[in-house]
Amino acid sequence: MEKYKESLHSDARQLTIYARTSPYISRAFYHIFGKKLLEEGCVDCSYVLKALGKGSYYSRLNSQGSNLYKLYAKSCMTSENIEITLEYLEAIAGNQDRNLSPLEEEALVYWIFLPYTSTNTPKREKKKEYLIAILNCFAPEWIEKYNGINEESSPKQMDLHEKNNIIYDAERCELELIDSVSGYVKDISRMKQQDTGRILYFRGHSRFSYALLPSIKRSPGWQENENRMYQELIIRCASDFAQCQSHLDYLVEMQHYGLPTRLLDITENPLVALYFACCSSPEDVGEVIVLQTQIAAMKYAKSDTAAILAALPVFDASFRTKLYESCINGIPEEEDPEYISLAAKLAGEVKSKNPGFEPRIKKKALLSHVFIMPLRNNRRIIKQDGSFILCGLGDGNGEGNSLRGLRYRNESGKKLIFIVGNKENLLHELDQFSVNKASLFPEIDDVAEYIKLKYNGSDK
Known part of the structure; x- marks a missing residue:
């Protein structure tokens, strides 16, 4: 030495x-x-x-x-x-x-x-x-x-x-620096070919320090008042929710407008995730998070599991905490009177939006998080190849949720981490593939902002 x-x-x-x-x-x-x-x-x-x-x-x-x-x-x-x-x-x-x-x-x-x-x-x-x-x-x-x-x-x-x-701990992690779009795409293609029984999803963080959590989990105040925020937005902006038919529809609409929810945005398109890792905080190291799940584990918008978890925000924090404690007490569902009572209330709420719902709710389902492929009825979701992870009661007094286990691991079991350094160059490369603010945010104000910045300082 x-x-x-x-x-x-x-x-x-x-x-x-x-x-x-x-x-x-x-x-x-x-x-x-x-x-x-x-x-x-x-x-x-x-x-x-x-x-x-x-x-x-x-x-x-x-x-x-x-x-x-x-x-x-x-x-x-x-x-x-x-x-x-x-x-x-x-x-x-x-x-x-x-x-x-x-x-x-x-x-x-x-x-x-x-x-x-x-x-x-x-x-x-x-x-x-x-x-x-x-x-x-x-x-x-x-x-x-x-x-x-x-x-x-x-x-x-x-x-x-x-x-x-x-x-990083090389015993458990392998870091890859994304320095070109072409190299990144080759890495992702190789990963997809290695395991055809799984589906890969991606999420971009502009700062490596960001936690992999849905927005509702990022503030104790938001967690405590989840149901109040949910109900108040519907009351104040009733016309914006006129077309919503399910609890999941409500959550997707709220997520679209920036209200903290238990949905985590993910995408099937690795280039979209790379854009989000690069589009802000230019001086900070960004990250592209690769998530994996079995193809058979994917849920669709009409699934019962999605309906159950999406109904949780309707209830106050006290109800959710009691429900969580019942889920982890080790008592079988059929022998737990308090759980039966709480689950019945939740089932009633689910059934109010989905009359065909069979009122059988497993404890395990409430503690889980599921990959949801939403209806492609939103222009932004379509452009961003968007999907969601819908988070349940989780692992911390009913309000935590560890998603670490969903991260992609290589053949040796190490967590593969993509870090992003030279963001400006990568954004320029992505623009050549039409991955930019105008293409991912099709609303007119975002397109206008992209065009304004594109020609800023131009001599033409």
């Missing part, structure tokens, strides 16, 4: 040893990096690895009343000497007897790497090496803790690498 790497690894060990008596440090690294590495096998480290300045941490921490603002004072000089770093931490933070706020944790971790913040390539390499070394030092403790909670999906060890500011 090169001498500078030996020094960085020694510093990483000293920092993690210090963190045993100052656990706020290990908690900060866990919340920012560890949790995502354990759950997903990868984490976006751009905010540390990019050559950025101090930002506004000083003023933001000061306004929050945090003494950690002193880390960013001019008198607190950052240093590559770990002894000086730890002396500053001891003097300013000491043994915190409280949990730090997310902002404090972010600022603390960022400060630790400030000595290596530079556009200078050797400095960046040092920062990357140091971060991986620190994460490797914390990893055994994280894995041991995680194993006691999530035994089925727990990693046994980590082999950490970095690509385009993404740190």
Whole structure:
């Protein structure tokens, strides 16, 4: 090992040893990096690895009343000497007897790497090496803790690498950088040929850090008030829902206009997903998520499972929580009087829109998520080759929903992750294939915006 790497690894060990008596440090690294590495096998480290300045941490921490603002004072000089770093931490933070706020944790971790913040390539390499070394030092403790909670999906060890500011566990993940449309299409074609019994779907995220969740799951307030939002939009905009015949129709219409729902947009067209990964946040690493399911598991708009899950937003949070708790109590459906009562109410709501519905609802169905191919009666869905994942009660007090298991895995069982870097070039390539804002958003205002930008600055 090169001498500078030996020094960085020694510093990483000293920092993690210090963190045993100052656990706020290990908690900060866990919340920012560890949790995502354990759950997903990868984490976006751009905010540390990019050559950025101090930002506004000083003023933001000061306004929050945090003494950690002193880390960013001019008198607190950052240093590559770990002894000086730890002396500053001891003097300013000491043994915190409280949990730090997310902002404090972010600022603390960022400060630790400030000595290596530079556009200078050797400095960046040092920062990357140091971060991986620190994460490797914390990893055994994280894995041991995680194993006691999530035994089925727990990693046994980590082999950490970095690509385009993404740190990933090579034991569980394989990262592919999309640098051309043609190369990407070849990769997808090869994946489709390998398993003809499955169907692939795609979703583009403009930021790698985005979670794979339907919008309703992204805010506790939205989860708590799902039924209120659902009912209020129908009441306020009744004419827009005049043609809706099923609960799923209502959800699709709400999704179209931006109301948070338990639908997750996906597409059968990999180029559409690539466009969405590139069309915003140009400085951030994007991602194309590949999802897979058995062809036989696909559901259509008229399916009973779709009808059941789509009716859940009609009920308030208390009802959904009770229903979830009944689903996981281990009692068979026919022997569970509370579940029978709750399921009967849900079945009655489903039957109100679908008179032919057979009122038999399995607990397993309520906890699931299903791939739905909707009716092609919406111009945007048609243009985007759109489908949905409809999420049920999930795995967290009736309001979580883990979709990680749906991600595509290669022959060795590793999760395949497509990351997107040079977005501008890829958008130009996609435009040559008529994949652009005008083609994917056929409403006149979106087409007009595309034309305006296309000819902006033209000499003609």
